[in-house]
Amino acid sequence: MYSGCMSANASERLIEATRSLLWERGYVGTSPKAIQQAAGAGQGSMYHHFTGKPDLALAAIRRTAEEMRAAAERVLGAQGPAYARIEAYLLRExxxxxxxxxxxxxxxxxxxxxxxxxxPVDETLDWLRGRLTGIVQEGLDNGEFSGPMRPEEIASTVVATVQGGYVLARASGSPAAFDTAVRGLLALLSPRTP
Amino acid sequence: MYSGCMSANASERLIEATRSLLWERGYVGTSPKAIQQAAGAGQGSMYHHFTGKPDLALAAIRRTAEEMRAAAERVLGAQGPAYARIEAYLLRExxxxxxxxxxxxxxxxxxxxxxxxxxPVDETLDWLRGRLTGIVQEGLDNGEFSGPMRPEEIASTVVATVQGGYVLARASGSPAAFDTAVRGLLALLSPRTP
DNA sequence: GTCTATAGGAAGATAGAC
DNA sequence: GTCTATCTTCCTATAGAC
Structure with a gap:
């Protein structure tokens, strides 16, 4: 398991550097040279541990996907009503x-x-939709939610709002756009108290 | 104005080729050489009409933004109730x-x-959010919508769901994921008929 | 495991002829 | 306006020494 310390072995440093660059610049925008420099590793080291850029990217993407899933599960797996858990997911840092x-x-x-x-990208988003589908179903079962909603559709809407929230935030250069979209969704999801 | 015909002048062909490549591969993934080949123009031609890749990309992005705005307005500016117009926007081809x-x-x-x-990216998405905000406000004014919703939040949620819907579709390789997210949002927006 | 050397091609232009 | 030549750096490796 990765220790997180600065002087991890070269393989670890290469994967972590690749994760960071893929996040910032994407696959097309990330070169082996940039990875090597960020990792403090030479070409020989990189091509010893990985067959090439696709191989290293695969290792990085798999780890990122696994971490995202674990982070979501920490919030979604908590105790509490369905709405509260979805809200916690949407509002998480x-x-x-x-x-x-x-x-x-x-x-x-x-x-x-x-x-x-x-x-790994498909599987992670699919897992997230499935996890949220179950929680929405719970909310329908216990009367927290009402109306004509289909759990798998609502789950997709929740994931899409988050993904689209990032787009709005990056376009405007401000995180506020993300929050606004999320608050709109929470208002629509909010159990009516007539 | 651009005629759309195959033998437009080189400047037009370069802009259209850049639009297409930016859509498919993004800015980082689009090279001047690829643009020239797609446009059937040489380097001399490209650097005569534009100062470089950023200049050409700016022309392409501006045109794409303008076209997207016009396409949205064709649907959102139609006659009819607020919900119907938002629905038409979400379900449009x-x-x-x-x-x-x-x-x-x-x-x-x-x-x-x-x-x-x-x-241009920021302005287009901002215009879209503003346009939808007005329509949601209309719906609240005429009693079509009810509940604690703030129009600008709902508008952001609508735009985010669309943008995130693309992410889900591309991850899964199927347009169905987009439709599922949109149907969830429409169910949440749907005026209750108790 | 890591280093250096080498390599063919692409990226992103500039210069000058036509 | 468009073409060809030229330039520097980067991309994505492979080979072989240490």
Whole structure:
């Protein structure tokens, strides 16, 4: 397991550097040279541990996907009513202007064209939708939510609002745009108290 | 005005080729050489009409932004109740798997870092949010919508759901994911008939 | 495991001829 | 307006020494 310390072995440093660069610049915008410099590793080191850029990117994407899933589960798996858990997920702290390290990759043509690189992205967002579907269903079962809603549709809307919130925030250069979209969704989801 | 015919002048062909490549590959993933080949123009031609890649990209982005705004206005400016117009906007035909040619640019580090390139993106999404805000306000005024909703928040949620819908569709490789998110939002927006 | 050397091609232009 | 030549740096490796 990765220790997180500055002097981890080269393989670890390369993966972490790649994760950071993929988040910031995407796959197309990330070169092996930039990775090596960020990791403090030479070319020989990189090509010893990985067969090339796609191989290293795959390791980085898989780890990022796993971390995102774990972070979501920490919030969604908490105790409490369905609405509260969805609200906690939507309001959880985020590095909004950096965008979503997983969702971002969907705009990368070379990630989308490569089934192996796309798979962790697809699986992570799919898992998240499934997890939220179950929670919305809970809310319907216990009478917290009402109306004609289909759980899997609401779950998709929640994930889409978050992903689109990043787009609005980055376009405007301000995290406020993300929060506004999320508050709108929470108002629509909010159990009516007539 | 651009005639759309195959043998337009080189400047037009360069702009159209750049629009297409920016949509598909983003700014970082689009090279002058690729643009010239797609446009059937040489280097001399490109650098005669434009000072460089950023200049050409700016012309392309401005045109794409203008077209997106016009397309949205055709649907949002139609006659009818607020809900129907928002529904028409959400359900309008889209090249879902290609993503949004404007929103996509927010994931490009060099677009976001350059205020001139980012401006058309920001202005277009901001215009769209404003236009939707007015329509939601209309719906509240005439009693079509009820509840604690703030128009500008709902408008942001609508735009975010669309932008995030593209992310889900591209991740899964299927336009269905977009539609699911949109249907969830429509269910939440749907005027209750108790 | 890591380093340096080497390599063919692309990126992003500039200069000058036609 | 468009073409070709030229330039520097970067991209994405492979080979072989240490």
């Amino acid at each position: 985020r590095d909004v202007l950096r965008g979503c390290p997983v969702g971002r990759l969907t705009m990368d043509p070379e990630v989308i064209a490569d089934d192996e690189l796309r798979a | 889209r090249d879902v798997l290609r993503g949004c040619p404007v929103g996509r640019l927010t994931m490009d580090p060099e677009v976001i870092a350059d205020d001139e390139l980012r401006a």
